[in-house]
Amino acid sequence: MPEPTATIHDVARHAGVSAATVSNFFNWPDKLSDRMKERVGAAVDALGFVPNMPARQLRRQHSGIVGLSVVNASNPFFAGLATAVEQVAEDAGLSVVVGSSHESPVQQEKFLTLFEQLRFDGVVVTPTDDELEPLRRRRDRGTPVVLVDHEDPDGRLSSVSLDHREGGRLGARHLVDSGRRRLLFAAGHEGVRQVARRLEGCREVVAAAEGVHLEVVRSEDLDLTVGEETGTWIASLDADERPDAVFAGNDLHAIGLVGALLAGGLRVPEDVAVLGYDDIPFAARASVPLTTVRQPIAEMGRAAARLLLDEIRTPGSAPRDVVFPPELVVRASAP
Amino acid sequence: MPEPTATIHDVARHAGVSAATVSNFFNWPDKLSDRMKERVGAAVDALGFVPNMPARQLRRQHSGIVGLSVVNASNPFFAGLATAVEQVAEDAGLSVVVGSSHESPVQQEKFLTLFEQLRFDGVVVTPTDDELEPLRRRRDRGTPVVLVDHEDPDGRLSSVSLDHREGGRLGARHLVDSGRRRLLFAAGHEGVRQVARRLEGCREVVAAAEGVHLEVVRSEDLDLTVGEETGTWIASLDADERPDAVFAGNDLHAIGLVGALLAGGLRVPEDVAVLGYDDIPFAARASVPLTTVRQPIAEMGRAAARLLLDEIRTPGSAPRDVVFPPELVVRASAP
Structure with missing residues (x-):
């Protein structure tokens, strides 16, 4: 794989400042004067330097991203869920990325590991099966998790479901x-x-x-x-x-x-x-x-996103379950 | 945000090995004997240690992930595209995460920045508009990019499109x-x-x-x-x-x-x-x-994923354009 074209040291050299100043530019911009910010910013632009988010996350523990693992995003039901979660998350300044497990617990586990390793702010999951231990473990390790369409019988994970x-x-x-x-x-x-x-x-x-x-x-x-x-x-x-x-x-x-x-x-x-x-x-x-x-998938998605935002903002808060009632809609196929 | 519960040093102490050995366990497992792998693995499991992918990526420059930025994943057209890209990528051992730009160039830019910062292996994009410079810049910096449903008039990005x-x-x-x-x-x-x-x-x-x-x-x-x-x-x-x-x-x-x-x-x-x-x-x-x-969205998605895999495997290969013909399908609404 090609290497990134510029390092933090290249930027520092180009701007005539220390690497620590470039680091401050990305991590603690308030420490720099406006003039210094401009100077470093110009060097960053000139060299096309890509700040390394992973390294920054190690310090900041905040990615601004929510992960959504659904059974199958090509079913409009789950697509509707994703759209609702996106709306609430984006209003809160968070982006949402979606992975489809296609009912494979192995694939779901891949996404969960990925989301945790990338230090995503939280995860919404429609679980592929009853094996919730991997999800509970992640919550215990600090990643807020909300289940959709599935309750945790042990009451350790928040959930939005339907009867x-x-x-x-x-x-x-x-x-x-x-x-x-x-x-x-x-x-x-x-x-x-x-x-x-x-x-x-x-x-x-x-x-x-x-x-x-x-x-x-x-x-x-x-x-x-x-x-x-x-x-x-x-x-x-x-x-x-x-x-x-x-x-x-x-x-x-x-x-x-x-x-x-x-x-x-x-x-x-x-x-x-x-x-x-x-x-x-x-x-x-x-x-x-x-x-x-x-x-009511839009309502369920919004409820899940709100539960997740609460857990992100108040780590360690008690899990909550929201249960929606189903509703019969009568049309021509079964009058 | 809560800290991860265990560090690489905790694992090393628990297993009675050096931190370098734990690092090898995750990054160069072939360097360890089977017995040593078992020993470190047991300590990792016992402590619930989460290997830090970002740090590993700094060395490896390989995430095993493809990013897909589409206009709107809740339109079955784009959902079909995502499913096709997933199939080809997963056959190649890569996972796919999807972001919906909802036709917002700002949101698309967010996902592209995220995918680049996380060192994703490559990106498939249905661009929100004609402004392809941010995409070309990312390719120049080493992230393979394939456009879908949009050609690059400058011929600098591979694309799959329809006439x-x-x-x-x-x-x-x-x-x-x-x-x-x-x-x-x-x-x-x-x-x-x-x-x-x-x-x-x-x-x-x-x-x-x-x-x-x-x-x-x-x-x-x-x-x-x-x-x-x-x-x-x-x-x-x-x-x-x-x-x-x-x-x-x-x-x-x-x-x-x-x-x-x-x-x-x-x-x-x-x-x-x-x-x-x-x-x-x-x-x-x-x-x-x-x-x-x-x-033919499934064919287009598969073609895009194959172009991307080629660019991942052969960095710097020349961009290619695949153009599909449209087809009229006559049914009752306009016989």
Whole structure:
């Protein structure tokens, strides 16, 4: 790798001052007179000198940056979260950088280590799994951490989450109350805790209802493509084996699913009702506008950023949990 | 801010070795025997020592990280770009962090400075404007930089872009050929170079056609909300003042626009045809499936990541430009 073009000593020589003065220019500018600041600044510009933030951080312990580790920033749900965190952080003068773990704990760990090593001011995380010990350790070592979409059962980390069990109940009750009797729950893989909670809520409602059948399908992912695959499979079933309602793992999955059902000659909602989860901006604008369980993601993102700012400003403050209620939004796909 | 709990000297004391040996453990592990590695590793774990990457970078000049500065990661177009860059970078063992400039040159400059100061291995940027000098300076100082969706007229930076003038021609020709005579071009604000190029292409086609009228509307942003506002305004016009086709600034804008036209009692495409730009995953799945000019964003992202990897591996290699052709995708909104 090429070396930086100028060192602090080059700048000092160019400005005719000591290296300590150049260091003061970057680290304690108040120590320098305006004339001296101008002189050093001119040398810095002339040589294209890059102040070495890492070295400065060792002294200052302040980067002005918040790290956000999300499961998948290409899902509009997480993109909405990132936008909300950015707004609050930027209002407080902090920049936000985002890493996508793609549900890999190894990748998440990489970002957490990176954010800690670069002495970021704080971290917002949507955890990939239940293993929160690495996050708790980082908080104990001085990096404020706020969880989103996940609570810490030990109460050692602040969190912003949603009552997913109630979300599962809300969705299932709506399908059962509108006369659906053969429910399919598309759950993604076993490891997704939020979906597992929803399934529990869904099961409660089904158990209390008369003559309602519930089937669960698993898949590695919950995106448009997997939704299309699930929809194509449903469209291939005989009418008496076919579910009359699908509770999809998220809106992306539901939108893909609706497309494949229509392409397979089925009517939505007449033959199969489809219910999503999240209420991403495209849910209302999909080919069949989507009934869904809304997560108020902008509010959740802003709440997470505010919790983090509080922890940055008051280190060692007690962890807090903010829980949002889910909300059923009824549209054409499951009226 | 709290201090890290352990220093390299604490680890050395705990392991009964010199600080230099602990340093070797992190920086030149091959110098240590397996037994010594185990011994130092155990002390590191016991004390929760965080190796200081900034200090290590001063020697190594290698962070294993690529920075991506995009205009707005919450637009699925840029999210798709990020995903593609991540895939190629991660295959090469590099992690990617993403910052959204929200079209602010100041915010973009913040991220570029941050990425340079942290000695990131390279940077992929979708520039906010034509001012490329800060990017060229960073490349000259040793940080590989690849532009996406923007060429460097001076040929000093590698780039991946699309022929937007041809994209504008393609879209306009389709609308004119299908009999539309009153075109509205929704262009966003003046500063967006890509849209300005498309408008040039669109004007060429209109100038060569008989009896076709072109109007241009400007707006600060090009998103769902602005699309809805534009659609509501169009729906409020008298039939003889109303455009019979809209060439929208991007798909988000087009999807919002179609929704507002339908809500305002107009038919798409019978009353107003709508043509988007980008072909984001939701374009095909919108309430009226969207005719659009496709940018192959996944291919573009992969190409950008490969150019960057080449520049990281072969510092000082000559800049290269990869230009992709746009492609018209015809769906229901403008058949």
